């Protein structure tokens with residue numbers, strides 16, 4: 001499932017982040033990928049140890065935690081501190097797959113179930129730069145307003161089209177979900193959404209309670225920690 005999460009950051013926050021990133025020191029994006037990824041990755045990233053990465057990354061995660069869609073859709077267990085990238089002058093990231101297991105700063109590891117990209121540049125300000133995700137239903141494209149995010153299974157092949165005009169800034173990170181399986185996670189997300197709707201429209205309280213029990217008991221069966 002490719003999920004658009006609108007309005008994670010407001011205009012003032014994205015403008016502030018763009019200004020901070022414009023003044024930042026950048027490094028070659030190939031530093032955080034293996035030899036296969038390095039052949040197709042042509043962008044720049046904030047250095048791993050950059051204090052700005054830590055600061056803005058915290059802000060991104062705090063905003064997502066407040067967003068009503070993020071938690072029910074991702075059911076996060078562990079999250080890699082966000083990284084920030086910059087594409088310009090024809091920069092692109094060819095078709096690739098993300099690593100399945102990643103090291104976290106505390107020495108533990110994360111299984112990358114979900115990938116998330118938060119767009120920081122307004123789409124009209126650059127040409128190209130679409131995130132293209134391939135799955136069994138075909139190709140899906142995302143080029144979202146600044147402040148919007150897209151959540152997609154890290155198991156899918158994906159790429160970023162060349163940015164031929166302007167600059168594309170984004171935050172990106174991976175999530176290990178409590179629920180590993182994408183189809184199970186999707187059913188829980190839909191069930192949660194319909195329970196919320198039933199609650200807000202004043203449906204039969206006993207029936208809603210029973211359905212809420214089903215949600216939690218499915219979550220209990222499918223959760224891995």
Ligand code: NI
Pocket residue numbers: 096097098158
């Ligand atoms: Ni990737």
